[in-house]
Amino acid sequence: AQTVTQSQPEMSVQEAETVTLSCTYDTSESDYYLFWYKQPPSRQMILVIRQEAYKQQNATENRFSVNFQKAAKSFSLKISDSQLGDAAMYFCAYRSATGNQFYFGTGTSLTVIP
């Protein structure tokens, strides 16, 4: 089974600053899909951004972007111009090439300091 590792249990960032959350994964597959989810205190799971492994270009969604390094099996999330509403737990997820399983990291709790 694939494993997803988020080595930063907690992170903090000043409002309006930039923060990067780390994610690495272990796989022998060449094709797969990566996701970042946000879980605010409401417990809702919200998709932030996705990346296909066959695409070299890093995905971007407004203030959120990823740094996808396929050879290093790394998929970090960069949040620019951090806002108070960005405070949440962030999960990195991997979807296998067969599509039938998603694997999640243990999460990073992000605090935004006013």
Add this chain to the structure above:
Amino acid sequence: NAGVTQTPKFQVLKTGQSMTLQCAQDMNHEYMSWYRQDPGMGLRLIHYSVGAGITDQGEVPNGYNVSRSTTEDFPLRLLSAAPSQTSVYFCASSNYRVSSYNSPLHFGNGTRLTVT
């Protein structure tokens, strides 16, 4: 469009009791799954299904049963609740066509279950 509807939101059980967590989706997703979320452990897959009549075990299936009689519904049954099953449970669905493997999971709002 309701998405994934999960009920109840909260539940307290006594050890040994049984219950069913309900999950329904209206997006015609073939893939449905159940996760449990525990502090420091992320989301762990309990069971999943890739279509009506097809189910399979995930990482932590013991103590849970599922069935998939329709595309829309995927209930999770706790047969004899134990304190170790105290957790937050999420139902999630996704497309399951090769052309759609970049599709994310769509989550329900979760159920907080406490077993005393």
